Structures are given as structure tokens and as C-alpha cells.
Amino acid sequence: MTDKPTGKPADQAPHKGSSLLRRYLGPLGILALPLMLGGCTLPSFYGFRGATKQGHDSFLLFSGTVIAAIVVGTIVVLLILWAVLRYRRRSDEMPKQFQYHIPLEITYTVIPILIVLALFGFTVVTENAVDAVSPHPAVAVKVTAFQWGWRFDYSGQHVSVLGETTQDPDPVGLNGRPCAPAVDCLGPGLVMPAGETTRITLVSADVVHGFYVPAFNFSRYALPGVTNVFDFTVKHPGIYRAQCTQFCGLYHALMFFHVVALPPAQFRAWLRSEQASSQPAASHPAASVASSRQGSPAASVKAAA
Amino acid sequence: MTLLAEHPAVLHGHPEHHEGPTGVLKWLTSTDHKVIGLSYMITSLVIFFIAGGMAILLRVQLASPHSSLLSLQQYNELFTMHGSLMLYLFAGPFAFGGLANYIIPLQVGAPDMAFPRLNALSYWLYLTGSITMLMGFFTAGGAAAFAWVAYAPLSSAIHSPGAGADLWIVSLLLTGFSAVFTGVNLVTTIFYLRAPGMTMFRLPIFTWNMLVTAILILIAFPVLTAAMVFLFADRHFGTHIFSVKGGGVPVLYQHLFWFFGHPEVYILALPYFGMVTDIIPVFSRKPLFGYKGMVFATMSIAALSTGVWAHHMFTTGVVLLPFFSLMSLLIAVPTGIKFFNWIGTMWRGQIRFDTPMLFCVGFLLAFLMGGLTGVMLASPPIDFLTHDTYFVVAHFHQVLFGTAVFAGFAGFYFWFPKMFGRKLNEPLGKIHFWLMFIGFWVTYLPMYVLGLKGMPRRVATYPSGLGWHLLNQVASLGSYLIAISFLFFLWNIWTSWRHPVAAGANPWDAHTLEWFTSSPPPHHNYLKLPPVRSERPTWDYFHPDARTISHNGRRNGHVKVGAEVGSTGGSDQ
Ligand code: HEM
Ligand SMILES: [Cu+2]
Numbered sequence: 103m104t105d106k107p108t109g110k111p112a113d114q115a116p117h118k119g120s121s122l123l124r125r126y127l128g129p130l131g132i133l134a135l136p137l138m139l140g141g142c143t144l145p146s147f148y149g150f151r152g153a154t155k156q157g158h159d160s161f162l163l164f165s166g167t168v169i170a171a172i173v174v175g176t177i178v179v180l181l182i183l184w185a186v187l188r189y190r191r192r193s194d195e196m197p198k199q200f201q202y203h204i205p206l207e208i209t210y211t212v213i214p215i216l217i218v219l220a221l222f223g224f225t226v227v228t229e230n231a232v233d234a235v236s237p238h239p240a241v242a243v244k245v246t247a248f249q250w251g252w253r254f255d256y257s258g259q260h261v262s263v264l265g266e267t268t269q270d271p272d273p274v275g276l277n278g279r280p281c282a283p284a285v286d287c288l289g290p291g292l293v294m295p296a297g298e299t300t301r302i303t304l305v306s307a308d309v310v311h312g313f314y315v316p317a318f319n320f321s322r323y324a325l326p327g328v329t330n331v332f333d334f335t336v337k338h339p340g341i342y343r344a345q346c347t348q349f350c351g352l353y354h355a356l357m358f359f360h361v362v363a364l365p366p367a368q369f370r371a372w373l374r375s376e377q378a379s380s381q382p383a384a385s386h387p388a389a390s391v392a393s394s395r396q397g398s399p400a401a402s403v404k405a406a407a
Numbered sequence: 408m409t410l411l412a413e414h415p416a417v418l419h420g421h422p423e424h425h426e427g428p429t430g431v432l433k434w435l436t437s438t439d440h441k442v443i444g445l446s447y448m449i450t451s452l453v454i455f456f457i458a459g460g461m462a463i464l465l466r467v468q469l470a471s472p473h474s475s476l477l478s479l480q481q482y483n484e485l486f487t488m489h490g491s492l493m494l495y496l497f498a499g500p501f502a503f504g505g506l507a508n509y510i511i512p513l514q515v516g517a518p519d520m521a522f523p524r525l526n527a528l529s530y531w532l533y534l535t536g537s538i539t540m541l542m543g544f545f546t547a548g549g550a551a552a553f554a555w556v557a558y559a560p561l562s563s564a565i566h567s568p569g570a571g572a573d574l575w576i577v578s579l580l581l582t583g584f585s586a587v588f589t590g591v592n593l594v595t596t597i598f599y600l601r602a603p604g605m606t607m608f609r610l611p612i613f614t615w616n617m618l619v620t621a622i623l624i625l626i627a628f629p630v631l632t633a634a635m636v637f638l639f640a641d642r643h644f645g646t647h648i649f650s651v652k653g654g655g656v657p658v659l660y661q662h663l664f665w666f667f668g669h670p671e672v673y674i675l676a677l678p679y680f681g682m683v684t685d686i687i688p689v690f691s692r693k694p695l696f697g698y699k700g701m702v703f704a705t706m707s708i709a710a711l712s713t714g715v716w717a718h719h720m721f722t723t724g725v726v727l728l729p730f731f732s733l734m735s736l737l738i739a740v741p742t743g744i745k746f747f748n749w750i751g752t753m754w755r756g757q758i759r760f761d762t763p764m765l766f767c768v769g770f771l772l773a774f775l776m777g778g779l780t781g782v783m784l785a786s787p788p789i790d791f792l793t794h795d796t797y798f799v800v801a802h803f804h805q806v807l808f809g810t811a812v813f814a815g816f817a818g819f820y821f822w823f824p825k826m827f828g829r830k831l832n833e834p835l836g837k838i839h840f841w842l843m844f845i846g847f848w849v850t851y852l853p854m855y856v857l858g859l860k861g862m863p864r865r866v867a868t869y870p871s872g873l874g875w876h877l878l879n880q881v882a883s884l885g886s887y888l889i890a891i892s893f894l895f896f897l898w899n900i901w902t903s904w905r906h907p908v909a910a911g912a913n914p915w916d917a918h919t920l921e922w923f924t925s926s927p928p929p930h931h932n933y934l935k936l937p938p939v940r941s942e943r944p945t946w947d948y949f950h951p952d953a954r955t956i957s958h959n960g961r962r963n964g965h966v967k968v969g970a971e972v973g974s975t976g977g978s979d980q
């Protein structure tokens with residue numbers, strides 16, 4: 103429901119396969135194991151359903167856990183409210199001075215242990231799925247975070263996109279709007295093919311930054327001295343806004359970027375056109391791409407902020 | 408090494424013969440734990456109001472998108488100082504320097520802390536450290552602006568030049584020593600200065616929790632102090648402990664910081680758990696349900712809390728996720744035990760809702776939701792989608808506000824009559840509670856949604872058109888309500904100052920030893936002590952017919968012949 107990326111998705115394929123499953127197994131699944139069923143029946147709780155394969159797994163865990171938390175929370179709240187309302191002082195009668203009830207105490211120790219172990223089981227399964235990296239990604243992009251912007255290098259392709267704070271280099275022309283700081287800038291665009299696996303190698307050029315794509319349900323630090331590797335398999339073409347989440351200094355609040363997922367053919371066409379336009383400046387591909395693409399120079403953005 | 412005479416004698420030799428200095432000189436030179444405790448409490452409350460004022464500024468800024476009330480730099484300084492003041496200089500010192508300092512010697516039946524002069528040194532280090540941190544605002548570059556965690560390399564000399572950052576580091580060094588000294592003092596006092604008959608399993612839970620807290624302080628704070636020394640050396644002495652360039656390891660800072668930082672969370676929480684655990688039984692007129700389970704739960708929380716630090720680093724990609732996840736999830740178990748003990752205490756009680764009890768119920772509800780969302784964050788995939796967003800801001804405020812403010816003010820309203828011999832006004836206290844309670848939920852519930860919609864924390868401004876505006880506006884409105892509620896608190900203090908109503912020694916019909924002596928207590932606390940035969944000596948003294956029943960009471964059938972709990976050591980000691 104809140105799954106919508108900021109821009110217009112180029113194509114929104116309906117989930118055909120799952121409706122059959124839902125019709126026959128739905129009621130049973132809800133009763134037995136909501137997590138088995140697939141996310142379409144689970145409420146979103148204001149979260150994103152996950153625009154990537156990996157992010158969808160996280161969503162299922164999130165939603166299932168929220169349900170469990172609501173159940174536990176409701177029980178405890180009812181116990182508290184019952185105690186508070188039922189046992190208000192009505193007289194000076196002395197209540198019974200009991201203190202221990204060992205069977206009860208054992209019960210409320212063991213049940214939480216079981217709940218927690220169950221959550222741990224689901225956690226391990228999900229985190230292995232989310233963190234798994236494919237041996238043969240279709241595209242590999244090196245992402246460098248810096249104060250204050252992002253640089254995306256397409257390994258072996260001599261293509262890179264670079265943008266500072268609030269620039270909107272608009273690499274594919276899907277949204278050609280002008281951009282004003284802190285209002286509607288999308289920042290530099292990280293272009294990737296939909297339906298294929300993209301390998302991200304994340305590094306930082308200076309301080310700690312946070313690479314966070316809300317619609318992908320995923321964040322990872324760009325940590326100086328550490329190289330992080332992870333995969334995205336975006337399900338549908340679209341534009342997904344994104345932002346730095348780890349406080350990184352003065353312009354942290356403006357360190358936007360966005361992911362552009364294109365149908366594979368369109369993605370390859372974009373890659374070729376970028377290669378063509380950046381050939382002359384092969385030694386500094388980033389600089390040329392950036393200068394040819396970006397609307398407002400960084401200096402003016404900083405002055406305005 | 409018990410210092411007091413045996414029961415039931417009047418204690419000899421220490422009537423009011425101390426003709427010490429009065430007025431300002433008394434506050435400057437005193438080594439009396441009660442005076443130092445009050446100094447701590449007043450100072451930390453002033454800090455709380457300063458930090459709260461900053462929070463309101465932050466909320467005004469965030470009430471609308473791309474707002475220009477504060478510049479980016481100003482916002483960054485203010486949120487850094489808000490968090491730092493609240494955690495380092497309010498929540499901790501209010502509990503272990505303020506209330507614990509005042510209450511612990513009374514609860515164990517001691518005349519003072521074990522090392523009164525060290526205690527005074529703690530306070531003066533704390534005061535100096537607090538002023539040091541605030542001085543940052545008056546330097547040319549402004550106050551520190553690297554968040555309360557000061558991650559390297561953002562906190563390096565290159566990325567955060569200026570004296571504000573140095574003052575922040577030095578402040579943590581000073582208050583770090585202050586905390587360690589207080590920790591030593593509390594441990595020694597609780598182990599060696601207990602009154603006759605006050606065995607470990609007759610200690611009030613507040614005292615138990617302060618003992619465990621003090622041990623955690625001794626484990627955690629030296630690590631923070633070391634990290635600050637390293638940071639300072641990197642900034643000024645050319646070392647490269649946390650910088651990649653010289654072969655250092657930036658992520659080491661995060662490990663050191665959170666090895667302190669997570670136990671710190673419990674250093675801030677356990678004292679407040681202790682307060683509500685002492686208060687709820689009093690207003691329910693019952694003993695604490697599952698006393699021993701509560702003690703073991705506290706100990707296991709403390710033990711687990713030293714092995715979970717990397718749950719703050721799940722998204723670094725360099726920590727062992729399953730281990731830290733499991734350890735963190737397990738903390739939910741002893742925490743759950745505490746909840747059921749609190750509920751079990753109220754169960755079949757005769758609950759009176761005076762202001763302290765209202766604040767305790769407020770704490771229960773706030774901490775319940777904060778705790779449940781904490782369990783969610785302990786699962787790495789869920790942390791990946793909420794880390795550093797407003798979801799986390801909502802989570803830790805529910806926990807910290809729940810403990811330090813709801814439970815803290817429960818403690819304040821509860822012990823105020825003991826400390827000043829005056830009552831606080833009940834209607835004003837209740838208005839304070841209800842306004843704050845409503846404001847609290849209105850402020851923090853929208854923040855969960857904001858986080859799930861992708862709003863990062865620590866942003867000075869945000870774009871319009873993402874559905875964040877209304878939620879932020881509501882959160883800001885809630886925070887104004889919280890601010891207003893504190894006007895009633897101040898009004899209450901003012902009233903009790905101008906129109907004192909005598910409280911008497913034991914206005915709440917309370918349980919623990921401190922309510923046996925006069926309010927405020929005499930110089931060395933006790934002129935006589937009641938026999939201590941359970942964790943409720945004052946109650947036992949005034950209600951000899953309503954002793955605790957050991958199990959669920961079936962055996963004894965009726966109240967009057969109930970066996971005492973843990974009655975070792977002879978009939979009357
Ligand atoms: C009076 C009610 C309060 C309000 C309205 C409030 C509001 C805020 C706001 C707006 C932020 C900044 C969030 C961001 O930009 O990421 C913040 C951060 C923070 N607050 Fe509060 N707060 C309140 C009380 C407290 C209390 C009682 C504590 C602790 C005892 C506390 C501890 C913190 C901490 C640790 C941070 C994080 C600072 C950082 O990210 O470095 N706050 N608060
Ligand atoms: Cu950032």
C-alpha cells in the first residue's frame with residue numbers, strides 16, 4: 103500500500119501467481135503460519151512491502167513480528183488495565199499478602215523463551231536470504247559515499263554517475279523536473295536492471311554514511327576501511343527515492359539519491375549511451391558524466407542551505 | 408562492618424550535634440549524602456529542562472518541511488546536545504547521583520555513604536563536566552555536532568574541528584570518573600553498611616538494582632573513558648587509532664563505544680525499574696510479587712547486556728549477526744519477568760492512584776511498547792529496514808522517556824515528602840501526569856510511522872510531498888503538550904515551597920526503611936531502627952498482623968499466621 107516509489111513506476115505487473123495460492127491456502131495459512139503464505143495477505147503496517155526480492159523477505163519477517171508483538175502487547179496491556187481498574191482501592195480491607203507462585207513464575211519465564219526462539223529462527227532464515235550474494239550478478243556497481251554525495255561506478259563499463267548533495271543528474275530522463283534543495287531533489291541516480299541481480303559494493307571516501315533505500319527495506323553503512331557487498335533484485339521497474347541515514351556532518355539531511363530500475367533492454371541501452379558519451383574523458387569518467395548531466399552546481403546548493 | 412547498634416535500641420551518640428555550616432557554605436562543603444544527593448538532583452533537573460527546551464526547538468523546526476527556523480549547523484548542534492545532555496548528564500546522574508545517593512544509605516540503614524568525601528568529589532566532577540559540555544555553545548565553532556555517539560572519523564580533527572568537540576570529549580572524561588566513583592561508593596555502601604538484619608535478600612529492589620547498576624558502571628564507563636582518551640589523542644597527539652590513513656580502524660570506535668553504550672542503556676534503566684518496583688507495592692498494599700525472581704531477572708539483564716553491544720552495529724556488515732541477535736532477544740525474557748512481577752503485585756491489591764502510582768502505570772505502558780519494538784530491532788533484517796530512521800527515535804524515546812521521565816518523576820513525587828518533609832499537591836501532580844501522558848503518545852506514535860515511511864533520524868529538514876508533514880506536525884504538537892505539563896510540575900514545587908504542608912515520616916504507609924525515620928531525616932539518618940525481618944521492615948513494624956505469606960498462601964489460609972519470607976538468623980536478630 104505504501105509500496106509506491108516516488109516517481110511513476112514504468113510498469114506495475116500484478117501478482118498473478120499468488121492469487122490462486124491465496125484462494126485455496128489462504129485461510130489455512132493465516133491460521134497456521136502467516137509467514138509461509140507470502141506477503142500479499144500480510145498487512146503492511148505502514149511499511150514498504152519490499153520492491154526487491156530480498157526486501158520482500160524482510161517485509162514478511164517484519165509484518166509477522168508486528169503481528170506477534172501486537173498479540174503479546176495486547177495481552178499485557180489487558181492484564182495491566184484489568185489490574186488497574188479491577189483492584190482500585192475500595193475499602194481499607196487488607197489484601198492478602200501473597201508473594202510467590204512458583205508454577206506461574208516458571209510459566210511466564212518459559213513462554214517468552216519459546217516466543218523469542220521462534221523469532222530467532224525466522225530471523226536467521228531471513229537474514230541469510232537477505233544477505234546472500236549471487237555468484238553471477240548481471241551488473242556490478244561500486245557505490246562510494248562521500249561528504250556529501252554519491253558516486254556510482256559501473257565496474258568494467260567505464261560508466262559512472264556522480265552527484266553531490268541535492269543534485270538531480272536525472273540519468274535516464276524519467277523525471278525531468280527542476281530540483282530545489284530539500285524540496286524535491288532526488289539526488290544522483292543509481293540505475294539498475296529490473297528482474298536481474300545487481301551487485302552493490304559499498305565503500306566510503308571519508309566518514310560513516312548510511313546507504314538506505316526505504317522501498318527496498320534495506321540499509322547498510324558505508325564504513326571507511328570496510329567494503330560491504332550485497333545484492334538487489336528489483337522486482338519492477340520504477341524510481342525509488344533514497345537517502346543517507348547515518349549522520350555524516352553538515353549536509354547529512356540533504357544527501358539524497360535514487361534508484362532507477364529499468365527494463366533490462368532499456369538499461370543496456372542507457373549503459374551504451376553513457377559509454378559513448380564518456381569515451382573521450384576515459385581517465386575521468388565521473389567528472390564528465392557529472393558535468394554533462396547535472397542541473398545545479400553543488401556550490402549554489404550549499405549556499406542556499 | 409555494620410556500623411549501627413543492635414535492634415531495637417535507640418542509637419547512641421548521634422543526635423543533632425553537628426553544628427556544620429549552613430546556607431551556601433553547607434552546599435559547597437557538605438559530605439552528607441543527602442545534601443550531595445539533592446545537589447545532584449537539582450543540577451540534573453536543570454539539565455533536563457535545558458535539554459527539554461532544545462527538544463522543543465528541534466520539534467518546532469521539524470513541524471514543517473524545509474523549515475528555516477534553524478540552520479543545518481544549529482540543528483545538528485542542538486540534537487547532539489539534546490541527546491548528550493539527556494543521557495550523560497540527566498538520566499544517569501539523576502538516578503545514581505541523585506535519588507540513589509539520597510535513598511540508598513537510608514534504605515540499607517546506614518548513616519552515610521561509605522566514602523563521603525569521594526561522594527562529594529563525584530558531584531563536583533559531575534558539575535564541572537556538565538558546565539564543560541555546555542560551554543561548547545560559547546566557542547567560535549559552536550557546540551559539538553556529531554550526535555551523542557561521536558562516531559569516528561566524523562569526530563576527528565579534520566571533520567569536526569573546533570573546541571566544542573574537545574569540550575564534549577573532556578566533559579565525558581570528567582563525568583565518566585564521577586560515575587565510576589559513585590559506582591564504587593554504592594557497591595561498598597550496599598555490601599558493608601547494611602543495618603543489622605538487613606540481609607541481601609531483604610534489600611529493597613531499588614537498592615538491589617542500584618547495586619547491579621553500580622557494577623555495570625564499573626564495567627562500562629572505563630571503556631568509554633578509554634575511547635574518549637583515544638579520540639582525544641587522535642585529534643591532538645597525531646595518533647591514528649581510529650583513522651584509516653594511519654592504519655587505524657574506524658569501526659573499533661563503534662565497538663568500544665557500544666561496549667559502553669549498551670550497558671549504559673541498562674545503567675539508565677535499572678535504577679528506574681528499581682523505583683517503580685519500590686513504589687507499586689506501596690500503593691497496592693502488597694509485597695512485591697516474585698521478589699527473588701525480580702532480583703535474578705535484574706542480574707541476568709545485566710549479564711546479558713554486556714554481550715549485546717553489536718546490535719547497534721547490525722548494518723555495519725562486520726558483526727556476527729546471529730550471536731548478537733540471540734543475546735539481544737534473550738533480554739526480553741528477564742524483562743518480561745519484571746512485567747509479570749509488576750502486574751502480579753497489583754493483582755488483588757488495594758491500589759490507590761496517587762501521583763507516584765499514576766506515573767508508574769504510565770511507565771508500564773510506555774516501556775511495554777518501547778520494549779516490544781526493541782525486540783523487533785534485535786532481529787537484524789528488521790533492523791536493516793528501520794536502522795537510523797524515526798522508528799528507532801520512537802523506540803528509544805519510549806524506553807528512555809518511559810524510564811527516566813515517567814519512572815523518574817514517579818520516584819520524585821514519591822520521595823519528595825521524605826526529602827523535604829512536605830507534601831506535593833495531588834491535583835497538580837495529576838494534571839502534570841495526564842498532560843504528559845497524552846503528550847507522550849501523541850509525540851512518539853507518529854514517529855514510528857515516519858520511520859517506516861523512510862524518514863531518517865538526525866535530519867534538520869525534509870522534503871515535502873512524501874507524506875511526512877502531517878505526522879511531524881502531530882509529533883510536534885505532542886511535544887508542546889509535554890512542555891506544558893512541566894509548567895504544572897514547576898507550579899507544584901512552587902506551591903509546596905510557599906505553602907508547605909507537613910508530610911510526616913510515612914505519608915504513603917510505605918514499606919522500606921527510609922520511611923521509618925523523620926522527614927527529612929536527621930543528620931546521620933536514624934535515631935532508632937525497627938527490626939528488619941523481611942524486605943518491608945517499616946510495613947512489618949506498623950502492620951504486625953499483615954506479614955508476607957511465603958507461597959500462594961493456600962497453606963496458611965489466612966493472613967495473620969503467614970510465615971515470613973527468608974526468616975533466617977533468629978527470631979529478633
Ligand atoms: C521532552 C520530550 C522530548 C522530545 C520532544 C524529544 C525530541 C527529540 C528530537 C526531535 C530528537 C532529534 C531526532 C533526530 O533529529 O534524529 C531527539 C533525539 C534524542 N533524544 Fe529526545 N526528546 C525528548 C526527551 C528525551 C529524553 C527524556 C531523553 C533521554 C533520557 C532523550 C534522548 C534523546 C537522544 C539520546 C536522542 C538522540 C540524539 C542523537 O541522535 O544523537 N530525549 N529527541
Ligand atoms: Cu549522512
Ligand SMILES: [Cu+2]
Nearest residue numbers: 668669672719
Ligand atoms: Cu543496545
